[in-house]
Amino acid sequence: MLAPVGSEVLRAEHVEKSFGRIVALRDVDLRLHRGEVLGLLGDNGAGKSTLMKILTGYYQPSSGQLYFEGNPVQLRSVSHARSLGIEAVYQDLALVNELNVYRNMFLQREPVFGGALGILDERQMRTRAMDMLERMRVRVPSVDVDVAKLSGGQRQAVAIARSVYQKAKVLLLDEPTAAMGVKESALILDLIQHLKEGGDIAMIIIAHNYAQIFDVCDRINLIEEGVIEFDKRTSETSVQELTDRVVREYRSAREEARLERS
Amino acid sequence: MQDVAKRAGAADPHRLGASRTNLLHRVSGVVLRWREASILLACVLLAAYFQSTNPAFLSLSNIRNLIDFTATTAIIAAGEVMVLVCGELDLSVGMVYALVPFIMYFLAADGLPHGAALVLALSAAGVVGLINGVITTFLSVPAFVTTLGTMFLINGLTLTISGGFPVQPTAGAAFTAAFGGSPWARLGWALAIAIVLQFVLNRTRFGLRTIATGGNLTAAAEVGVKVTSIKIRNFVLCSILGGFAGIIDAFRIGSIDPLAGGSEIMFMAIASAVIGGTLLTGGSGTIIGALIGALALAILQDGFTLNGVSAFTFDMILGAAILVTMAVNVRLTLWRERGGG
Numbered sequence: 152m153l154a155p156v157g158s159e160v161l162r163a164e165h166v167e168k169s170f171g172r173i174v175a176l177r178d179v180d181l182r183l184h185r186g187e188v189l190g191l192l193g194d195n196g197a198g199k200s201t202l203m204k205i206l207t208g209y210y211q212p213s214s215g216q217l218y219f220e221g222n223p224v225q226l227r228s229v230s231h232a233r234s235l236g237i238e239a240v241y242q243d244l245a246l247v248n249e250l251n252v253y254r255n256m257f258l259q260r261e262p263v264f265g266g267a268l269g270i271l272d273e274r275q276m277r278t279r280a281m282d283m284l285e286r287m288r289v290r291v292p293s294v295d296v297d298v299a300k301l302s303g304g305q306r307q308a309v310a311i312a313r314s315v316y317q318k319a320k321v322l323l324l325d326e327p328t329a330a331m332g333v334k335e336s337a338l339i340l341d342l343i344q345h346l347k348e349g350g351d352i353a354m355i356i357i358a359h360n361y362a363q364i365f366d367v368c369d370r371i372n373l374i375e376e377g378v379i380e381f382d383k384r385t386s387e388t389s390v391q392e393l394t395d396r397v398v399r400e401y402r403s404a405r406e407e408a409r410l411e412r413s
Numbered sequence: 414m415q416d417v418a419k420r421a422g423a424a425d426p427h428r429l430g431a432s433r434t435n436l437l438h439r440v441s442g443v444v445l446r447w448r449e450a451s452i453l454l455a456c457v458l459l460a461a462y463f464q465s466t467n468p469a470f471l472s473l474s475n476i477r478n479l480i481d482f483t484a485t486t487a488i489i490a491a492g493e494v495m496v497l498v499c500g501e502l503d504l505s506v507g508m509v510y511a512l513v514p515f516i517m518y519f520l521a522a523d524g525l526p527h528g529a530a531l532v533l534a535l536s537a538a539g540v541v542g543l544i545n546g547v548i549t550t551f552l553s554v555p556a557f558v559t560t561l562g563t564m565f566l567i568n569g570l571t572l573t574i575s576g577g578f579p580v581q582p583t584a585g586a587a588f589t590a591a592f593g594g595s596p597w598a599r600l601g602w603a604l605a606i607a608i609v610l611q612f613v614l615n616r617t618r619f620g621l622r623t624i625a626t627g628g629n630l631t632a633a634a635e636v637g638v639k640v641t642s643i644k645i646r647n648f649v650l651c652s653i654l655g656g657f658a659g660i661i662d663a664f665r666i667g668s669i670d671p672l673a674g675g676s677e678i679m680f681m682a683i684a685s686a687v688i689g690g691t692l693l694t695g696g697s698g699t700i701i702g703a704l705i706g707a708l709a710l711a712i713l714q715d716g717f718t719l720n721g722v723s724a725f726t727f728d729m730i731l732g733a734a735i736l737v738t739m740a741v742n743v744r745l746t747l748w749r750e751r752g753g754g
Binding site for chain 2 (some may be wrong): 163229230233239241244245246247249251254258259261263268269270271273
C-alpha cells in the first residue's frame, strides 16, 4: 500500500515554535514528497534542529499543523513518529559504542525466543544485519565488531541502514557528513544516492555544507531566523546562487553588528 | 635449509625458544581477548604465592573459608555490576544486606512461615531499590547522592527496629542449610546467580538494553529504549541481591547483626566488580569477572590472615591491589581497543 512516487508524504503548515519568549520557528511551510531528497540549510540557530525535532515528534509545535501522507497528524512522541515511519539519524550518532554492529541494528527490535525471558536470537540478528548491509552496499569489517572500532563514516552508514531497515518512509539526517573526511563523506553521499534510486524513501538532509550535499538533493530549502526563505529545485538553482545568498546574509549580519556597536 | 631445521626438531634450542614464545603469545592473546582472564590469572598467582608461604592455604577447610569470603560479596557484586552497567551506582546495598534478615526474622516471629517471610523480606529490599531508582531517574538526583541518602536511612531503620541488638535466626535445619547454612549452598547460590546474571546481561533483551542504557543514554532513548524502566529494574535487582546476601550470611553465622555488612561489604562488592573488569562509567561489565574479583579479594584477605598479617596492613594491601589492577586493566583495555596491539 505504498503511495505513488511523487505524492506528498510530509507537510508542515504555518508551524511555529517558541520557548518562553524566544521564537525559534515563525511560520514554517515545508513539503516533502515520496522518493524526494530535500536539503534543509541554514545557519546555527536558524531553526533547523528545532524543525527537525518537531518533524520527529520530539517537540510539539506551538501552533500550526503537520500532515503525514495527506492526513493531519499530531506527533505525540518520537516513538509515535517512528511508528508512522518517520526516522531520524542524529549527529551524535544513535549507536552504542559498546555493542557490536548487529546488536546496534536490532536494539529495541530484537528478535527473541523464550517468550518473557527474551533470549536474543543472535543468529537471526547476525544474518539479517549482514544481508541488509550488503543490499545497501554498506561495507563494515564484520558485523561482530563493536561499533567503537568503526570509522565515523561506517558508523553513520550503519545508523542510516538501521533506520531504513525499520521501514522508514521519511528519513531525517542531521548533518550526516559533519566532521568527516572527503572519502568518508563520499561513502555516505553514495549511500543516500543509492537509497534515492530505490525511490521509496523521502529524505531531509540537514546540513551546513550545502556544496557537499547539493548533488544528491532534489530540492533545497533555506531557513533563516525561523522562516523558510528559499525553496527551489536543485535544477533551478546552483551552488553559486546559494553562496551568493549566504555571502549577502553574512554581510548584512556584519553590518547589523557594526550598528549595534556604535 | 628448512628440511635441516625440521630434522633438527626438538633438539634445536631455537625451535624450543620459538615454541615457548608461541605459548606465551597465545596466553597473552587469551588474556587480551577474554577480559576475565587477567583477573583469573592474578587469582592463580596469588593462590600459588600463598600456598608456597603456607601449605595450609589450599587445604579443604581453608577452601571453605575462601568460599565464605567470596560467596556473599560475589552475590552483591553481581547486582552492583548490573547497576554499574546501566550507568548508575548503588551505595545503599550493604545496608539492605543488614536490614533484610531482620525483616525476615520479625515476620517469622509474627508467625509467618519462613519461606513467606523470606519472600516478603526480599520484596522489601525490592522496594528500597524502587525508591533508589525512582529518585535517581524521575527526580534526576545523581545515584551517588540518592543511594548515599538511602544508605544512612536504611542503616538507621535497621538500628531502630533491632534496638541495636543481634538476634538468632529461627528457621528449621533444612531451610537454614538451603539458604546459607551449608557451605555448598553458599557456593551454589553464588555460582548460580553469577551464571544466570551473566546470561541475562549478555544474551537477553533486558541485558542488551541495560548495556545500551549505560553505554549511550541518549542513543538508547532515541531508539525507544525505556531507559528509566531499565535503570529502576536494575536498582531493584541489586537491592534484592543485597538482601539475599544478607540472609545467606545470617544463616551462615547463625546470628542477625544490625552492624553486619554496611558500607564495608558494599565497597568490597564494588571493588570486586571493578577489579573484575566492570567500568564505573557504564556500558561495560562482567558478572563472572566480579565473581573472580571477589575471589581475588578473598584470597588476599584469607592469605594474609593465615600469614598473620594484621587487618590494618590488609587494608593497605587491598588499596594498593585495587590501584595496581586498575592501572593494568586500563592499559589492557586500551590494547584491546587497538585490536590486541
